[in-house]
Amino acid sequence: MNPLFDNAIEFVSDTVRRFYAGAGIEKVTERFTDDFCWIGAGEVEYFTRAEEAVSYMSERAPLAPSCEVFEEEYSLINVKERSCTVMGRYRVRTDPSSGMVLEEHQRCSYELVDAGGSLRIYHVHVSNPYQAMKSESYFPFEAGSHNYDYLQQLLREKTETIDLITENINGGLKVSEDDEFYTFAYVNEGLARILGYTVEEFLEMCGGTAVGAVYPPDLASALDDVARCFADGPSYETEYRVRRKDGTLAWVLDAGHKVQLADGSRKISSVLMDITSRKQAEEDLRLEQERYRVAMRSVTDVMFEYDIEQDTLIEYQRPSSALDDEPLRERRYPGYRQEIESGNLIYRDDVKRLYEALQSEGSVTVELRHAFPDHYEGWRWVRLHATMIFDQAGKPVRAIGSWKDVTDEHDRITRLEDQARRDPLTKLYNHVSAVDLVEQSLPSCLAEGKGALFVIDVDDFKAVNDTVGHLVGDDLLVYVAKTIHETFSRLGGFSARVGGDEFLAFLSHSNREEAREAASSLVGAVESASALPHAVTLSVGVALVGEHGETYERLFDAGDRALYRAKREGKDRICFFE
Known part of the structure; x- marks a missing residue:
C-alpha cells in the first residue's frame, strides 16, 4: 500500500475539524486538488469545479459559528496505488457562545490522491440523515433545527452556574421594573441575607423599590450613575449604602442589564455584592496615604x-x-x-x-x-x-x-578610624593595626608557603637626639618611615611604627631571597639619602612565615631576635632568624 495512505484517516479527521473550527476556510481549501469536486449536505452544495467550491466556501465561512466535532468513526476503503477512500460519520455541535443551538449527525466520504508525494483531496461527499437539514439551502452556514436535548443540557448548566454563584458570593440578585422607582419584580434570599433580613422584611423596609433601599444621602449620586450608564447602553454600575437590619450601613456594588421581553416590557436584572470591607480598606488606605504625605514633609x-x-x-x-x-x-x-x-x-x-x-x-x-x-x-x-x-x-x-x-x-568616620590606626608622627600604621593586618594575612601566607616579617631599627638614634635635638630626630624618623613605606608598598606590603625608632614591615608573597632583596633595597635607600644631616644606617631582622613562626607573636619574636643579632654583629646589616 502507498505509505501516504497510512495517515489517510488522521488527515480526514484533521480536515473535518479545520472545516468546523471557524479558524479560516483557507486551511481546508489548501488541501484540494486542482480538479476538486464537492457534494454538500445542503441542496445547493453541488460543485464540479474546484474554484466554484472554494469561492462558495470562502463567501459563507464568516457566517458559520465555531463548532466542535466528536464521536468520529472513519474507515479506509478502496485503496489503490495512487488513490484511496475514507468513509466516516461524526456529530457536530455549535459553540454555546455563538447564540445558536445546534447538534447534528453528519456522514462523509473523502477521495484522496497521491499528488506528487503529498495527500490531496479530490472529491468530498457530505450528507445529513435527517430531513430537517435537507430543507436548508446550505450547511453549516445556516442553522438547522434545535436539538431539544442539547438545549435542555445548556439550560441546566446555566441554572446550576447561577445557583452556584449566588450561593458563594457575598451578594444577591434582583429584578426591577424600568419605572421611576425601579420597583422590584424579584429579590432572592441571598440579597436579603447579606443585609440581615428575610425577603419579606427587606421588601417592607424599602417599600418594594430599589430607590427605597438606597441610603438617602447616596440616592442622588446612585441615580446619576444609572442614568449616565443607560444613556450609553443597556448596562449600568453604581455603588451606594443600604441600611442593615441591625442599623449599620453596608456598601453594595449594584451592576445590572436592561432587557426587553417578548411582550414589549422591559426588566432590569442586577447583581448586588457587599463591598463594605473593600470600601473600608479604601478609606484606611486614604488615611494611610495622608499620614504618609504628612510624614514625608520632614523626611529627606x-x-x-x-x-x-x-x-x-x-x-x-x-x-x-x-x-x-x-x-x-x-x-x-x-x-x-x-x-x-x-x-x-x-x-x-x-x-x-x-x-x-x-x-x-x-x-x-x-x-x-x-x-x-x-x-x-x-x-x-x-x-x-x-x-x-x-x-x-x-x-x-x-x-x-x-x-x-x-x-x-x-568619609568622616573613615578618616577618624584611619587616624586611630596610624602613628601621629610618621603616619604609618601603629603597632595594634600592624598586628591585625599580619594576622589577616597569615592564613593565605601559610597556604602558599610564603611571607616575611621585618623588624627594623635606626642605628644609634639616641646619639642623633642628644647631638642635634629631638626636632631633627623627628624629621629623621619621618624620612626613614617614608622610605620604608615606599619600599614595601611598591612590593605589595605594608609598614608600621612599633616603638621610638623601631619599625615593622610585612610582605605576604615573599620568599627568603625576595625578602633579602627588599631589605637590601631599604637599607641602600636610607644610606644613600643626601637630605639627612649625617649618615644613617639601619639594622634589619627578618622572620619567614611558617619556617620561623605561624603566629604574629612568634614571628615578631623571631624578627626581634634577628634584629638584636644584627646589632651585636656590628649594626648596619640584615639578619635572618636562626
Whole structure:
C-alpha cells in the first residue's frame, strides 16, 4: 500500500475539524486538488469545479459559528496505488457562545490522491440523515433545527452556574421594573441575607423599590450613575449604602442589564455584592496615604519599592525645594536585578552583602556603595533600610524601604578610624593595626608557603637626639618611615611604627631571597639619602612565615631576635632568624 495512505484517516479527521473550527476556510481549501469536486449536505452544495467550491466556501465561512466535532468513526476503503477512500460519520455541535443551538449527525466520504508525494483531496461527499437539514439551502452556514436535548443540557448548566454563584458570593440578585422607582419584580434570599433580613422584611423596609433601599444621602449620586450608564447602553454600575437590619450601613456594588421581553416590557436584572470591607480598606488606605504625605514633609530619605516579579524598582523622593503638597518625584528602573549584577548601580563587592541582608524576615540596615551618574562621579555611600514582604507561600514578592546618602558621614568616620590606626608622627600604621593586618594575612601566607616579617631599627638614634635635638630626630624618623613605606608598598606590603625608632614591615608573597632583596633595597635607600644631616644606617631582622613562626607573636619574636643579632654583629646589616 502507498505509505501516504497510512495517515489517510488522521488527515480526514484533521480536515473535518479545520472545516468546523471557524479558524479560516483557507486551511481546508489548501488541501484540494486542482480538479476538486464537492457534494454538500445542503441542496445547493453541488460543485464540479474546484474554484466554484472554494469561492462558495470562502463567501459563507464568516457566517458559520465555531463548532466542535466528536464521536468520529472513519474507515479506509478502496485503496489503490495512487488513490484511496475514507468513509466516516461524526456529530457536530455549535459553540454555546455563538447564540445558536445546534447538534447534528453528519456522514462523509473523502477521495484522496497521491499528488506528487503529498495527500490531496479530490472529491468530498457530505450528507445529513435527517430531513430537517435537507430543507436548508446550505450547511453549516445556516442553522438547522434545535436539538431539544442539547438545549435542555445548556439550560441546566446555566441554572446550576447561577445557583452556584449566588450561593458563594457575598451578594444577591434582583429584578426591577424600568419605572421611576425601579420597583422590584424579584429579590432572592441571598440579597436579603447579606443585609440581615428575610425577603419579606427587606421588601417592607424599602417599600418594594430599589430607590427605597438606597441610603438617602447616596440616592442622588446612585441615580446619576444609572442614568449616565443607560444613556450609553443597556448596562449600568453604581455603588451606594443600604441600611442593615441591625442599623449599620453596608456598601453594595449594584451592576445590572436592561432587557426587553417578548411582550414589549422591559426588566432590569442586577447583581448586588457587599463591598463594605473593600470600601473600608479604601478609606484606611486614604488615611494611610495622608499620614504618609504628612510624614514625608520632614523626611529627606529616598523611599523605594522593588517588585520582584516585575523586576522593577520605583523610587520616590521629595524634591528639596518642594512645597508640602507637591507630589513626590517618581523614578522607575526596569530590569533592576540585571543592573545590580552588572555593577553599574551597586559596587560589586557590596552586592553579596545586600542579598544576604535581604534574606532576613525582619527589617535590615546595610551600608553600601551606590552610583548616581546623573548627579555625582564615582561611588556614594548610602545607608539602606529595607523590609522584605513574602506571600502566603513564603515566597519573597516585594521589598520596601528607604535609603539615605551618608557619604560625608562615612568619609568622616573613615578618616577618624584611619587616624586611630596610624602613628601621629610618621603616619604609618601603629603597632595594634600592624598586628591585625599580619594576622589577616597569615592564613593565605601559610597556604602558599610564603611571607616575611621585618623588624627594623635606626642605628644609634639616641646619639642623633642628644647631638642635634629631638626636632631633627623627628624629621629623621619621618624620612626613614617614608622610605620604608615606599619600599614595601611598591612590593605589595605594608609598614608600621612599633616603638621610638623601631619599625615593622610585612610582605605576604615573599620568599627568603625576595625578602633579602627588599631589605637590601631599604637599607641602600636610607644610606644613600643626601637630605639627612649625617649618615644613617639601619639594622634589619627578618622572620619567614611558617619556617620561623605561624603566629604574629612568634614571628615578631623571631624578627626581634634577628634584629638584636644584627646589632651585636656590628649594626648596619640584615639578619635572618636562626
